[in-house]
Amino acid sequence: MxxxxxxxxxxxxxxxxxxxxxxxxxxxxxxxxxxxxxxxxxxxxxxxxxxxxxxxxxxxxxxxxxxxxxxxxxxxxxxxxxxxxxxxxxxxxxxxxxxxxxxxxxxxxxxxxxxxxxxxxxxxxxxxxxxxxxxxxxxxxxxxxxxxxxxxNGPDPVIDKHIVTEEWLTDKLRSKKVPIKALLLDQTNISGIGNWMGDEILYHAKIHPEQYSNTLNEDQIKHLSSAMHYVCATSVDLLADSEKFPEDWLFKHRWGKGKKNQSSVLPNGEKITFLTVGGRTSAIVPSVQKKTGPVTKGADDKSVEGTEGNSKRKRSAVQKQEDDSDEESQPKRSASKKQSKSKTTIKEEEKDNTSSGRRRSTRVKN
Structure with a gap:
């Protein structure tokens, strides 16, 4: 998306x-x-x-x-x-x-x-x-x-930078008890952040996506605020041209550029793994993003090493293998349930409230 x-x-x-x-x-x-x-x-x-x-x-x-x-x-x-x-x-x-x-x-x-x-x-x-x-x-x-x-919808972190301050973010985090990744994706909280941007922000902030929003300490909130403005402003300034993204960004290395099932790694050798948070695939660097507080109930501690796809991305912030999808991680549904999901997806897309985490794949093939 x-x-x-x-x-x-x-x-x-x-x-x-x-x-x-x-x-x-x-x-x-x-x-x-x-x-x-x-x-x-x-x-x-x-x-x-x-x-x-x-x-x-x-x-x-x-x-x-x-x-x-x-x-x-x-x-x-x-x-x-x-x-x-x-x-x-x-x-x-x-x-x-x-x-x-x-x-x-x-x-x-x-x-x-x-x-x-x-x-x-x-x-x-x-x-x-x-x-x-x-x-x-x-x-x-x-x-x-x-x-x-x-x-x-919530404020835009770039055009409403004067609103999305550290103090504003603190109040928002303290007022909700949801996984921090889910809070970032919920457009009624903050406008514009999707799956890859949410992962990039949390990586730079060194925060685990499953940790509850109201358990982040002052230093973590400060880092989260800084990372949000850095990632959003930089990617907007570069007009989403990923070839120009900084080489140390998670985005540049999360798409499985090697053989299938081979671990993705950052330039410094840190491994990138994948887990599901609220039905959404999240890319994390476990050595950096530690759980420092309570996490969502039933969270699976077993992250999966490997590729998120073997994409041919050249300038894309979204292209062939879109990580804004939960289709592969969900069990097969009956025909009637699939139809129900389709209607729900359309309704949620209209609201653009991603906190529920129920979305269909966005694999745009090129």
Whole structure:
């Protein structure tokens, strides 16, 4: 799933290629999930945007928006595998050589935009998993964060750095008794942190993901606050280009770059292992991330050494083997239960509250 850094990348490209331009053509294919679940339709979307000027773009965690010259404005969420393509622009956070990724209009498009300038700019929202959301929000542009769905989510650790202080974080941790990894992933607490970012933050903070949030001491909270701002700000500044991530980051070594079932290791030789926290696969470095207090009841102390996949990532913060998945770690379900899970997943994706840990795989194959 695209996380805070990946969404920041697309907002950057929207500002670079679309802001300030007028839309001459708008096409949308109705999808009763992507549009319908967000309370709008393809026809309403087309009518609201056609002929208008794109005034700006912004972000709050995993949500992002395009403001128009007049309301309503467009608020979007990529879900598990959505993306916004801009023709002839390198918007993707991973490199792809597949011919179909160069086709236009792209496969699985939900809406297409075309500007009136010469040369024209073309953009498309694509989502083959249909877990993304596209909605119209009728409000003044500068008040968009005061309306649903943004108002239900927590502050963004980058754009709301003045809010997400060490004191604020202390109060948040003390008010809940949940595994710290689950707290970080819950978008009602903090917007934008997903699985890989949560693991990276906890690694740098030297905190075990299963430890209860209300048991962290002052030094641990200080390290957690520092690590959060460091990881989030650095990855956003680099526009999720993992080739530019620091070499000592967990992200650079967690994807199983060796033979299958071979332990992943950091440059200093420390082993990376994997365990499940709240139904989510977590990468940890046991020699660094010690349990210093009570952990979630029933936590399995047996972490698994090995690869998290044999990914071909080149620039990706999310690509072929997405660690934001719990499919492989869960027992097989009956057909009826699988159907139930699918409906639940869609509902949770709408809320983007990851604390439950029940998500489907986001393996985007390239």
């Amino acid at each position: 695209p996380e805070l850094a990946e969404v920041a990348r697309i907002v950057h490209f929207i500002r670079e290629h679309l802001v300030g331009k007028t839309l001459s053509k708008v096409a949308a294919q109705h999808d009763d999930i992507v549009f319908g679940k967000a309370g709008t339709s393809a026809s309403e979307f087309q009518e609201a945007l056609k002929g208008k000027k794109i005034a700006g773009a912004g972000q709050q965690g995993k949500y992002f928006w395009i403001t128009m010259s007049s309301p309503p404005h467009v608020v979007m969420h990529f879900g598990m595998a959505g993306w916004l393509k801009i023709r002839n622009a390198d918007t993707y956070y991973y490199r792809t050589e597949k011919a179909e990724d160069k086709e236009w209009p792209p496969k699985y498009w939900k809406f297409l935009l075309e500007t009136d300038d010469d040369p024209k700019t073309e953009a498309a929202f694509v989502d083959f998993r249909r877990l993304g959301r596209v909605r119209l929000v009728d409000c003044p542009a500068d008040e968009i964060r005061n309306y649903s769905p943004l108002k239900e």
